[in-house]
Structures are given as C-alpha cells and as structure tokens.
Amino acid sequence: MPAWIAITVTAALFQCWRTALQQKLRGELSVNAAAVVRYLYGVPVGAALVALYAFGSGDPLPSLTPWALLFCALGGFGQILGTNLLIMAFGYRNFAVGTAYSKTEAVQSAVLAALLLGEFLSPVSWLGIGVGVAGVLYLSLSGRGTSPAEMLRGITQPAALCGIGAGFCFSVTAVFIKAANQSMPGDDLIYKALVILVATNALQTLMQGAWLLRTEPGSIRAVFATWRSSGQVGALSALGSACWFSAFALAPVAMVRTVGQVEILFTLAFSRFYLREKAKPADFIGALVVVAGVMLVLLGRR
Template sequence: MITSPIWLPATLFAGAVQAWRTALQKRVSQNLSVNAAGLVRYLYGLPFAFLMLGLYQWAFAPSAFPALGRLFPLFCAAGGLAQIIATNLLLMAFNHRNFVVGTAYSKTEAVQGAILSFLLLGETLSALSWVGILCGVAGVMILSTGGKRMEPADFVRALGKPSALCGIASGLFFALTAIGIRRATQEVATPDHIRAALIVLCCTITMQTVMQGVWLFWREREQVSRIFLTWRSSGQVGFLASLGSACWFTGFATAPVALVRIVGQVEVIFTLAFSHFYLREKMRGSEVSGLLLIAMGVILALAGTMR
C-alpha cells in the first residue's frame, strides 16, 4: 500500500546518491579490509544521520518526539544486521571465479523482496507491477554479464556454485533489510514518514556501527587505526551513505518494498551514464538492451500502481 507520493522522488534520489557513494567507497576500500570498508559508511555516516534528524525534528518540522513501539529496536537491529550480512555475501560472490553469475543472481533481490513482503507484511502487487519487476531484474542480469554471451541454461547450471549461492543469499538478505526497515518505521508513532525514516536511520546506523565495530576490533584490530587515517574520503562516503539511506528508508516507509527496490535500480542507469558521459567510456549493445529493460520495468511497475 502506497501511503505517500514522496516515495518516488526519494527512491530516485537514493539511486543517484548510492551510485556516487559506491564510486567513492571503491577508492576507500583499496586501503582497507572488507569489514573496515563496511564500517566506514556507518561510523562516518553516524554524525550526519543525527544532524539530519536534528535539523528536521527541531528546525524544518518542529514537533514533539514520537513514541516508539516496543518492537522498534528489534526491527532496527534485524534490518541493520541483515544489511551487513548481505554486503559481505555480495563481496564473497565477487571473490569467487563465477563473478558474473554471482552478481546476476544477487539482482533477484526485487523478486525475493516481493515474495517476502507478501508473506511477512501482506503486501500485494498488481500483475503489471510483477511484469515490471521481472523485466527490471532481467535488465540488470544482462548488465551483470558485462557483454558476455550467457544462455539461460548457464545460469541454471551454476546454481550450485559458490558465487551463485552467495549472490542469491545476498539478494535475500538485502530484501530482509528492506522489510526490517519498513517494519521499524511502522513502530514510530507519527504520520510524518520522513521523521519516522530519520529516526529509524539513526537507530539502525548506531547499531551497525557497534556491531561491525566490535567485530573489527576483535578480529582485525590493526584496521581500526587505518579507518581514521582515511577520514577525508571516508567522511564523504559516510555523508552520502546517510543521505542515501534516509531516502531509501523514506521509500520503505511509504511504499511496498518491491516497488522501491525495482525503481531503485535506476542506480545502474546513473552509474552507466556517469561512465559514458563523464569518463567517455563506450557503451556496449548489451548495456543498451539492459538499460532499456530496466527503464521498461520501472515504467510497468509504476503503471501497475495506477490501476
């Protein structure tokens, strides 16, 4: 059920910001371990998250702080932990030989999210929106092949391989992240969806900082000092991560999880546009086909909400 039209611009902006943040984080990760690079987005994003909440709560839309349901911290913790696991699983898929297949299977997140949100939240979508989701997933899978020719049977045969298993599991946990965040926003007693999203963001990112920070201090203590040496670039990553998450969480608070995720795949379009127009990299025919499928999927998914 869509409760506010703000979900669409918020999701589109989230996709653009995430593409930018990913580009910066790749540079930061060259000097840090996987877990340290993951912690950067939470640790440096934490002050920006609280700054956004403070400005909104007391400057832009002042009102009494809303009451929080008893399950609020549980859903925040579950969503935050699921995101950490999903990110690590995706990186594990990248480390296996079948990188292409693992990446492609991780993009089933929109389909898995639609199924899980129906089972766990009772969210339903129109047939046209389902066609749009499948179309968008197919487009991203084509882009994931990097121009390599792969038959459908190749993906089926690869199901039992580590890269595919990690990719599918990654998509599952990203879907669970979205569901956990959506339920957390529903535990905030306010009709203001932006306020609810910012409150959930602050709680979730605090828990993620503690969870991944404790793990890093326990297992990779030598990485802790390196995180603070990269404060210039890491600060930019943290700011963009918090800004993007605030938009994602607003989307999850106001629209079905699957719709937010399928529209959020415009991140791929922004990334390729940056590559083509700024870096002057030539676009392949397969990339054009994938982009057209993604665009068609977004249009169909949106059209399905208007029926």
C-alpha cells in the same frame, strides 16, 4: 508524481555516487573497515538530518519502541550479512553469476513483503518487477561470456548461492526497516524513517565495529586516519539510506526496489560521460528493458 518515486531515484543516485567514492578506499582500508566507515560516519550525518527535520516541523522526536529497535537491529544485521555474502561471491571464479543472482532482490522483496507485511501487488506490477530484474541481469552478464543457460545451470555454484543469499538479506533489511517504521507511534513517516536511520547506523557501527576490533584491531586506526575520504562515503551512505528508508515507508518495498534499479543507469552514465568508456549496444538494450520494467511497475500501482 508521487514523492516516493523522486525519493527512490535520489536514493539510487546517492548509492551510485557512494559506491564510486568507496572504490577509492579499497587501497587504504580492508573490506570490513570500509564497511564500518559507512555506518560510523553516517551516524552524525543522520543525526543532523533528524535535527534539521525537527527544526522545520516543530514536532517532538518520534519514540523508538522496543520492537522498532529490534527491527532496526535485524535490518542492520541483514545489510551487513548481505554485503559480506556479495563480497564472498566475488571471491569465486564465476563472480558474474553471483552478482547477477543478487539482482533478484526485487523479486525476493516482493515475496517477503507480501508474506510479512501484507503488501500485495497488481499483476502488472509483478510483470514489471520481472522485466526489471531481467534487464538488470542482462546488463550484469553482458560482455562477461555468461549466457542465461549457463547461469541457470550454475544455480548451485557457491557464487550463485552467495548472490541469492545476498539478495535475500537485502530484502530482509528492507522489510524490517519498514516494519520498524510501522511499529513506531506517529503519522510522520519520513520523520520516523530518519530516526530509524540513526538507530540502525549506530547499531551497525557497534556490530561491525566489534567484529573489526576482534579480527583486525590494527584497522581501527586506519578508519579514523582516513576521515576525510571516509567521511564523504559515510555522508553519502547516510543520505542514500535516508532516502531508501523514507521510500520504504511511503510505498511497497518491492516497488521501491524495482524503481531503485535505475541505479544501474546512473552507473552506465558515469562510465560513459565521466570515465569516457565506450557504451556497448547491449548496454542500451539492457537499459531500455530496465526502464520498461520500472514503467510497468508504476502503471500497475494500486
């Protein structure tokens, strides 16, 4: 099995775990403050990963070129903007539609990567991406009383537009992170990905931190007062991003994003075995469709 597949599945697991922990912060921190802790507490964890990798490899630290720094800043800003758009989608009445449309990220990533990075996929992989997105959409809408026809009719709703925008921003983030890796000297793609992680998280801390200081100065104290729980969220975020960034460097962006949709399977498993929630038949159907999409993507590898 190629390394990037295992790395991507690990990234999805860390992301699911981080999301579960971050829910506990909702009562202690504002939306912006909760976002800041992901980056602020992620920087030292990322730096530790770089130090460990440097010690193990014995190679000098890869240098960040001006282009790489620019791509890190653009990718980091894209992630911040995408997260905010997704939160905005929750604020509208039909938030299920907004969430579902954000799941088109894999398709948008495939188009952007082809246009900007020259990553062209086989027809089978394209089919797999479509099937995987359909499975995630089905799971997102299952039990919410929103049919596919209603979803299509609602494409011009603010929630849907925010969801599409969020998916686009997350796609832009993936493409720019890979571009940053490609613009740095050296052949060790994972080493470069870890350095990019630290640079991106530091820039995100500055960007989101400056906004928090301007709009919610009272939340700064809470960011540091909740260091125990916030530190765990930041650590899991950094570990997940380290895996995502490494996978982007090793494989086409769209394929990584499609395989990464197994995160929703981890969410279902967490709901079933930890929260003891009863699974619906629709959950099994959607899960099988997602798995089928992932298998098609892998079968279509060139």
